Amino acid sequence: MKVLDEYAAREYLAGKGPRMAKAILARSSDAAVAAAEAIGWPVVAKASVDGVGHKSDFKGVELDLAGPDALVAAFARLSAAAAAAGFASAFRGILVEERLKGAEFIIGALRDEAFGPVVMVGSGGVLAELFKDAVFRMAPINAAEAERAIRETRASRFLEGFRGSPPLPIRPLAEAVAAASLIIAEDPAVVELDLNPFILGPSGGAAADLLIRLA
Amino acid sequence: MPRALEELFGARGCAVVGASQAPKKAGHQIVANMLAAGYKDGLYPINPAGGEILGCPCYPTVASIPNEVQLVILSAPSRATASIVEDLRKRMDEKGDLIGVVCAAAGFAEVGTDEGRSQQELLASFCRERKIRLIGPNCVGIIDTASRVDTTFIAGIVHAPGGISIASQSGALGAWLLMDWSSTPAGRVGFRRFITVGNMADVDIIEGIANLGADPGTKVLGVYIEGSPKARDLAYAIGLAASRKPVLAIKVGRSTEGARAAKSHTGSMAGADALYDGVFHQLGILRVRSPRELSDGLRAFDSLPSPRGGRTFILTQAGGPGIICVDECSASGNIVSALVSDATKAAIRAVVPEIASVCEPEGHADITAAADAGNHVDALEAVLRDEGVDAVILITVATLFLDLEGMARSMVERLAALRAEGINKPIFPVILSGEWVMPCRRVLEEGGLPTWDAPDRAVRALSLMIEHAERSKRSKP
Numbered sequence: 001m002k003v004l005d006e007y008a009a010r011e012y013l014a015g016k017g018p019r020m021a022k023a024i025l026a027r028s029s030d031a032a033v034a035a036a037e038a039i040g041w042p043v044v045a046k047a048s049v050d051g052v053g054h055k056s057d058f059k060g061v062e063l064d065l066a067g068p069d070a071l072v073a074a075f076a077r078l079s080a081a082a083a084a085a086g087f088a089s090a091f092r093g094i095l096v097e098e099r100l101k102g103a104e105f106i107i108g109a110l111r112d113e114a115f116g117p118v119v120m121v122g123s124g125g126v127l128a129e130l131f132k133d134a135v136f137r138m139a140p141i142n143a144a145e146a147e148r149a150i151r152e153t154r155a156s157r158f159l160e161g162f163r164g165s166p167p168l169p170i171r172p173l174a175e176a177v178a179a180a181s182l183i184i185a186e187d188p189a190v191v192e193l194d195l196n197p198f199i200l201g202p203s204g205g206a207a208a209d210l211l212i213r214l215a
Numbered sequence: 216m217p218r219a220l221e222e223l224f225g226a227r228g229c230a231v232v233g234a235s236q237a238p239k240k241a242g243h244q245i246v247a248n249m250l251a252a253g254y255k256d257g258l259y260p261i262n263p264a265g266g267e268i269l270g271c272p273c274y275p276t277v278a279s280i281p282n283e284v285q286l287v288i289l290s291a292p293s294r295a296t297a298s299i300v301e302d303l304r305k306r307m308d309e310k311g312d313l314i315g316v317v318c319a320a321a322g323f324a325e326v327g328t329d330e331g332r333s334q335q336e337l338l339a340s341f342c343r344e345r346k347i348r349l350i351g352p353n354c355v356g357i358i359d360t361a362s363r364v365d366t367t368f369i370a371g372i373v374h375a376p377g378g379i380s381i382a383s384q385s386g387a388l389g390a391w392l393l394m395d396w397s398s399t400p401a402g403r404v405g406f407r408r409f410i411t412v413g414n415m416a417d418v419d420i421i422e423g424i425a426n427l428g429a430d431p432g433t434k435v436l437g438v439y440i441e442g443s444p445k446a447r448d449l450a451y452a453i454g455l456a457a458s459r460k461p462v463l464a465i466k467v468g469r470s471t472e473g474a475r476a477a478k479s480h481t482g483s484m485a486g487a488d489a490l491y492d493g494v495f496h497q498l499g500i501l502r503v504r505s506p507r508e509l510s511d512g513l514r515a516f517d518s519l520p521s522p523r524g525g526r527t528f529i530l531t532q533a534g535g536p537g538i539i540c541v542d543e544c545s546a547s548g549n550i551v552s553a554l555v556s557d558a559t560k561a562a563i564r565a566v567v568p569e570i571a572s573v574c575e576p577e578g579h580a581d582i583t584a585a586a587d588a589g590n591h592v593d594a595l596e597a598v599l600r601d602e603g604v605d606a607v608i609l610i611t612v613a614t615l616f617l618d619l620e621g622m623a624r625s626m627v628e629r630l631a632a633l634r635a636e637g638i639n640k641p642i643f644p645v646i647l648s649g650e651w652v653m654p655c656r657r658v659l660e661e662g663g664l665p666t667w668d669a670p671d672r673a674v675r676a677l678s679l680m681i682e683h684a685e686r687s688k689r690s691k692p
Contacts, residue, residue: 108481114446115490120481134484136493138447145497152496194480213482 001191004212007048007095012212017183018107018176018195019206021100027093029075033068035096042066044097044208047078050090053194053211058085064099071096100208102201103158103168107177109139109184109193119181121146121173123155124197139181146177158200172205173198191215218348220418220426223315224359224408226286227256229366230277232299233291233320234260234268241319242290244368246271252358252365252374257282277313278305285314288356288366289338293322296334300341307345316342317366318351324414325353339416354413355386358393360406361432367409373397377405378434378517382423386411388439388465392510400656400666404514407432421445421452428456435516437509438464438500442487446494454498458690461683463501463512466491499686501679508675514665515676516683519641522605525681526553528598529579531610532586532617536647540608540670541579547678549685552578559601566593584614588622592629599638606640606681608673612647619646619655627662641680643673 004012007025024035025048036043047060059081062074075094082091106124111117115138122134135152137145147170150156161167176198184190191214195207229249235242242260246268249258259280262273274280277287284306291299307313316338323335335352342349350356356366360376369390383389389409396404408430410423420440427433436456443449456462468487495502503509527550531537544550554577555563563573568585582594591611598607613619630642644659645667646652656666667673 106480108484110481110485112446112485112490114442114444114487115450115494116447118485118490118493120484120493122484128480129483132484132489134481134489135496136485136490137497138450138494141497148496149493152493192482196480 002214003051003053004214005049005051005053006046006210007092008050009210009212013183013210017210018179018198019172019204020210021199021206021208022098024096025093026075026096029072032071032075032094032096036065036068036071039096039098042099043071044099045071045074045078046095046097047082047087048092048095049082049087050092052087052090058082058087060085097208098206100199100201100206102199102205103155103162103165104197104199105155105173106134107173107180107195107198107207108134109180109190111184111191117181117184119177119184121150121177122153128196137181140185141178141181143171143174143178146174146181147171149177150174166202168200168202169204173200176205176207189214218314218346220348220422221430223286223348223350223357224364225362226315226364228259228280228282228284228312229254229257229286229288229364230259230261230274230280230284231288231290232261232277232302233289233295234262234273236262236266236268241368243268244370245288245290245319245366248365248367248369248372251372252360253363254365255363257284259284276302276305278302278309283312284310285312286364286366287313287316289316289318289320289352290368291320293320293331293334293352296337300337304341304345313345313347315348315350317354317356318349318413319354319356319366319368321353323352324416335414335416342417349417351413352416354411355390356411358406358409360408369393371397373403375403375405377407378432379404379406379437379513380408380410380427380430380433380435381406381437381439381513382410382412382420382427383439384412384420384441385439386413388506391506392437395510399660400653401660404510405517407434421449424449424452424456428452428459428462433460435460435513436462437513438462439509440464440466442466442468446490450494450498453500457499461501461516461679463503463509463516463679464495465503465506465509466495499683499690501682503679507672511665511667511672511676512679515641515643515680518663518665519680520639521684521687522641522677522680523684524605525549525551525685526603526605527551527578527677528553528555528601528604528607529610530582530594530598530607531580532582532584532591533610533612533647534581536610536612536645536670537579537581540610540645540674541576543671543674544608547674549678549681550674552576553601553604554578555598555601555603559597562597562600563594566590566597584612587616588618588625591622592625595626595642596629596633599633599640599642604640606643606677608643608645608670608677610645610647610670613652613655619652620658623655623658623662627659627664630662630664641677643667643677645670645673
């Protein structure tokens with residue numbers, strides 16, 4: 001049983017998965033700034049630690065870094081946080097990522113003992129487990145069935161535009177759910193897959209984090 | 216290829232091993248149920264003491280029955296399995312006519328002992344070897360009101376023909392419904408088939424569901440499942456049935472979630488209940504939460520025409536119950552107010568007391584306690600004639616001056632006349648309440664219209680019908 005953290009999981013899927021936020025691994029603060037220039041400010045910085053999926057457990061994520069000074073300072077803090085959490089040897093560097101804005105969903109997939117491969121969609125972010133707003137389907141499914149699953153979630157209220165936020169297109173989310181369902185259905189090595197959050201904005205969506213567990 | 220389960224429902228000749236003269240024994244009740252069901256193809260109680268049971272002469276063994284025997288029901292203790300198998304082996308060697316065994320007796324693999332498991336294997340391996348289908352052990356077996364078979368020892372069943380079938384992993388759950396139906400206002404609910412599978416030594420719940428899904432006499436199917444390691448196959452079997460007819464399912468064990476090493480958020484949220492919920496939606500299976508809801512839904516689907524959509528009119532003679540019904544409808548998620556035309560509003564006003572409140576709010580008319588039987592029926596007709604109405608919930612509370620039975624009789628006649636004109640929509644009469652209104656409800660139910668003792672029950676049954684109708688529309692190319 002092996003957990004692939006975001007960087008390793010991105011490499012594992014290598015383009016066949018759902019759309020991901022743009023990201024570049026930087027091993028120095030200079031490289032981080034160059035990466036941010038290439039991606040576009042503001043950016044998100046994440047400590048990339050081999051085998052550690054849940055970065056918020058050790059304060060390994062910094063959001064909304066608007067310029068080089070903030071990013072350089074974040075680089076130092078994240079390196080220190082990873083070291084303090086005992087991950088010094090597994091620390092790869094900082095993953096500099098596109099800052100996506102929109103509603104947060106979770107897309108998941110797993111191999112259930114009784115049902116086999118299943119896919120899930122629901123309310124995302126760190127509160128995903130608290131609200132348990134998740135809808136399952138046996139995998140694989142197409143985007144049309146994914147749309148029906150999405151409409152069963154409470155989070156689907158975001159699609160119509162919730163409290164002044166703009167309406168959101170369902171299709172990019174549905175396509176990502178269908179893509180996740182194909183991965184779990186077709187790759188027997190994958191046991192669990194989390195895309196959390198998948199951030200959906202008015203002009204499209206992408207996953208801002210990824211975790212894979214291999215058998 | 217094993218024989219199809221289907222053949223057992225039409226079995227010619229049935230022996231009951233362990234048949235008893237003592238009325239409180241299962242082996243007596245099975246004979247009684249076969250007779251009550253009207254089985255006429257040869258019923259042979261097996262009892263070495265001889266004599267008769269309920270007028271049927273007893274035989275010492277299955278092998279000694281001179282006539283054809285296709286089905287054997289076992290109600291003898293599990294420790295007698297070896298001698299029973301020897302008797303059945305002799306029968307097969309000499310006549311070779313058995314096709315099915317229903318083992319109603321308990322004390323086999325379900326008790327978890329080596330002894331129990333080996334008795335079960337003894338019986339099951341004999342059946343496999345001789346190509347005899349085995350239902351059970353530890354089950355009440357099958358009922359078919361068309362071929363008049365009832366292998367169960369459930370007391371109080373009224374064997375009325377109908378379109379409802381049930382496949383259940385629990386015999387008692389089935390018994391609950393079947394016994395309950397004898398205390399409905401008309402004293403019966405028609406049904407088609409009932410299958411329980413017990414220990415599933417051969418016939419399993421998946422095969423039972425597949426049989427009922429394919430059975431043309433089954434108009435609506437109820438399923439009770441406790442879970443299966445082959446959940447995916449089970450889901451596909453129910454889903455295949457659901458592609459042919461409405462299927463209502465109870466899946467129990469909602470609180471027990473499979474232990475899972477939760478490395479991912481997804482893993483921590485994938486409880487068995489959430490998985491079944493999603494899969495049922497995926498396959499168009501209607502999930503119900505209680506035996507009452509199951510029974511209500513089955514009755515509605517069997518007796519009522521499918522609604523074209525969710526546009527529902529609430530016609531009430533009582534204020535509070537009408538408002539409760541409006542609340543229940545809005546909580547249902549798929550019932551919407553029927554917006555009727557001005558002409559319909561005028562037509563309603565013309566046939567109800569002056570103090571009535573018509574379409575304030577829309578989709579609702581309170582014809583008040585001043586309404587008489589004729590007012591009810593005339594207003595119902597006016598509502599049904601409106602193109603914008605898919606279904607009607609009619610609520611009335613018995614008053615001293617309302618001729619409820621007269622209303623029921625004239626409603627049954629009026630609906631028949633409207634059907635002849637091609638107006639055929641589901642109507643849910645909520646008749647409040649208690650023993651006082653039973654004669655009225657009996658007239659309606661004998662006229663083919665299920666009645667309801669609370670608005671929420673009617674609303675839930677209607678909501679299931681709408682869910683199915685919308686799903687069917689979607690799956691048509």
